Amino acid sequence: MTAFPHATRPAATHDVVNQVPPLVGHDTAQDPALLAAVEREGASWALPELHELGRLAGSAEAHEWGRRAEQHPPRLHTHDRYGHRIDAVEYDPAYHRLMETAVGAGLHGAPWADDRPGAHVARAAKFLAWNVDAGHGCPISMTYAVVPALRAAPELAAAYEPGLTSRAYDPVLAPPRGKAGLIAGMSMTEKQGGSDVRANSTRAEPQPDGSYRLTGHKWFTSAPMSDLFLALAQAPGGLSCFLVPRVLPDGSLNPMVVMRLKDKLGNKSNASSEIEYAGAHAWLVGEEGRGVxxxxxxxxxxxxxxxxxxxxxxxxxxxxxxxxxxxxxxxxxxxxxxxxxxxxxxxxxxxxxxxxxxxxxxxxxxxxxxxxxxxxxxxxxxxxxxxxxxxxxxxxxxxxxxxxxxxxxxxxxxxxxxxxxxxxxxxxxxxxxxxxxxxxxxxxxxxxxxxxxxxxxxxxxxxxxxxxxxxxxxxxxxxxxxxxxxxxxxxxxxxxxxxxxxxxxxxxxxxxxxxxxxxxxxxxxxxxxxxxxxxxxxxxxxxxxxxxxxxx
The missing domain is CATH 1.20.140.10 (Butyryl-CoA Dehydrogenase, subunit A, domain 3)
Structure with missing residues (x-):
């Protein structure tokens, strides 16, 4: 065996000077324009929570969560080891810490269950201050946004709003009505239309029990491990909006096939996917033909x-x-x-x-x-x-x-x-x-x-x-x-x-x-x-x- 000399630590060649200290250990909410706006728009009662979140956002710990969530992006597992289709997306634990913090701080649907004037202002201020990772902000934002649309179907809203507004983060896939907290997504655009959603081709076929079955593709569906999705599809009465659960009441996966995850410029921690609905169960939100x-x-x-x-x-x-x-x-x-x-x-x-x-x-x-x-x-x-x-x-x-x-x-x-x-x-x-x-x-x-x-x-x-x-x-x-x-x-x-x-x-x-x-x-x-x-x-x-x- 050839003998190699032992490596020795090289002598120092220079002193490290004129370097900038890390931007950690500060309060991201300590922004005079933001704080004045919170007062002006009627949410001064939320300042203690805002500063608490701001201090966490400015900490080395939260910076590390954001770094890890981006450096270890989601991975798609289409099948288990036995060959069963599972369409599961695996996230780094840091992503779940970010989600847990955002949900716990009420950045998702919480304002819809809060009657205090300024609840949406408080949420906006915290959303602005929580700047450690943009990718997980996508499902947080969609969960916030789904509630007013879902109210077009009062029975569905009554069933799912408690979970959408809960401050409990529960990432386990399970029937949504039995979970402590829910995350929602949207499933709108298709490859042939993009922003022109009226060109959508996904079909929605009415079922005897009042539900629908969706068949077709979606070109961008972010956060495919969410519990619920709002989707647009062509019903007999025209383009319509539907609620699509990820897991059905019996515990089985709704037939929503994740084809691949997008390779994007940024937003790496967010799993943006292409999916196919293969007869997925869905419920109408609003009236047929009034999906947009x-x-x-x-x-x-x-x-x-x-x-x-x-x-x-x-x-x-x-x-x-x-x-x-x-x-x-x-x-x-x-x-x-x-x-x-x-x-x-x-x-x-x-x-x-x-x-x-x-x-x-x-x-x-x-x-x-x-x-x-x-x-x-x-x-x-x-x-x-x-x-x-x-x-x-x-x-x-x-x-x-x-x-x-x-x-x-x-x-x-x-x-x-x-x-x-x-x-x-x-x-x-x-x-x-x-x-x-x-x-x-x-x-x-x-x-x-x-x-x-x-x-x-x-x-x-x-x-x-x-x-x-x-x-x-x-x-x-x-x-x-x-x-x-x-x-x-x-x-x-x-x-x-x-x-x-x-x-x-x-x-x-x-x-x-x-x-x-x-x-x-x-x-x-x-x-x-x-x-x-x-x-x-x-x-x-x-x-x-x-x-x-x-x-x-």
Whole structure:
């Protein structure tokens, strides 16, 4: 045998200096824009729970859960060792810790069982603060969103709402009526139609007992181990909405075949699948032929979560970039003290604060609409479509700029922002990509004129406070008065609507430095377009204080 010399530890070649400490040991809810919105929107009673969750989200332990859940993505097992079809998805234990925490904190369906004013605001704030992993947020969001749609079938709602709103996480596959807690998903799009769900080909055949049997495919069904799904299928009366349980009352699996899991850019911890219904048992939700109208309640809620999730990612990117810049030195001073870097960081703060403020305003509108406020429901109808388009469109660019603040370190996986960068494009695509969201806003304006009135009533609460905002409102009204080629101009119009809404909210509620920076750049157009091109003369120090994080 050949003898090899023993390895020796090499001598130290350098001291490790000028490295940034980990961004752990802080409270992610300690965001001045978020906390002010919670107070303003009527959920101050939830602040202790919010801070408790925020401290956990900022801990090294939760960061490790998020890392493991992404690094060890779900695995599909189609058969057991005997050859029986099982269609089981196996998750890393860290994923279950994330789910257990989110359900226990009420980020799923819990607000629907809470009559306190502000319950949906409290849930939104916690959803925003719980930023350790985006993938498990998908089933959490769908469980939240399924409840209002399910109420179109009162008997089914009565049977399943207690489980959907329970704060118990029970991942074992079992008949749903006997479980302590339930998770729900949606099964809508098909390969030939995508967002055009009216092109769906899955068939729903009525059965003598009043149930249906579904046969067909679904191109995207996330979290296939959920207990319940809302699915769209063609019934004799047209496209209809159905409740599909994963496990039948006798304990057998509903014939829902998981063909494969998607290999995605991000959202790795979430098992997105292609499935086939092979005569799956289902129950009608709402009326035959009104499936889109029924499930739109679910879509509206998940669109809210797309906006909240993007705001959450922006906040994480912002504080990571600012934290790095405060502790990293170059050319004789910290990055934070470099004039051009301060421009970039301040612009990240402004964009993040605008996203958080409008997202939480929409959460407040949702809460009040649930309690019967028709004016808030009208405002939400247009404002949600507009904000989903714009905030989610801004997310990827914001993440890229935050990542660039870390230089080459930002492009590595271990520094965290690569994960944020991969996640944010999904929120612009999910529940209607840019064109779908923009056209939906036009549809809302055409079909529901009250939504336009409510929108401008909100925006004009800031009338006279800033001439740049006033000019921008006048400009978008002029755009709307021209009916020529509205569809072609949809993105332009919706962007302007989103900006005047954000501007109005910031002028009324944000510190003067933030509102001034937003109006000067986004509305006054004294802005280069790229982040970090704010006009001179702004109070950058006051803006940057909004992203200061205490670690320890």
């Amino acid at each position: 109208r029924t499930i739109v309640e679910m879509v509206n809620m998940t669109r809210l979560d797309c906006t909240l999730g993007t705001a959450s990612g922006m906040r994480l990117g912002t504080i990571t970039a600012v934290h790095h810049a405060r502790h990293r030195s170059a050319f004789g001073r910290t990055l934070h003290d470099q004039p051009l870097m301060r421009q970039v960081l301040a612009d990240l703060v402004v964009e993040s604060e605008a996203a958080t403020t409008v997202a939480m305003r929409l959460a407040g509108a949702t809460d009040r609409a649930v309690h019967g406020d028709e004016a808030e429901a009208s405002f939400r109808r247009l404002a949600l479509a507009v904000s989903k388009y714009w905030v989610c469109k801004r997310g990827p660019a914001h993440a890229a700029e935050a990542m660039e603040c870390l230089g080459g370190n930002g492009y590595t996986e271990e520094h965290g922002l690569a994960k944020v960068y991969r996640e944010l494009p999904l929120l612009s695509i999910w529940e209607g990509s840019g064109n779908v969201a923009a056209l939906d806003a036009l549809r809302a304006m055409g079909r529901e004129p009250a939504s336009v009135e409510a929108f401008f009533t909100e925006v004009e609460l800031a009338a006279g406070a800033d001439h740049r905002l006033d000019d921008a409102v006048a400009m978008v009204k002029k755009e709307l008065s021209d009916s020529a080629e509205l569809e072609l101009r949809a993105r332009r119009i919706v962007e302007q609507l989103a900006l005047v809404l954000q501007g109005s909210l910031l002028v009324r509620h944000a510190p003067a430095a933030v509102a001034d920076a937003f109006c000067a750049s986004r509305l006054g157009r004294d802005w280069g377009g790229a982040l970090g091109t704010l006009p001179p003369g702004l109070d950058l120090a006051a803006i940057l204080e909004r992203a200061a994080v205490d670690v320890g």
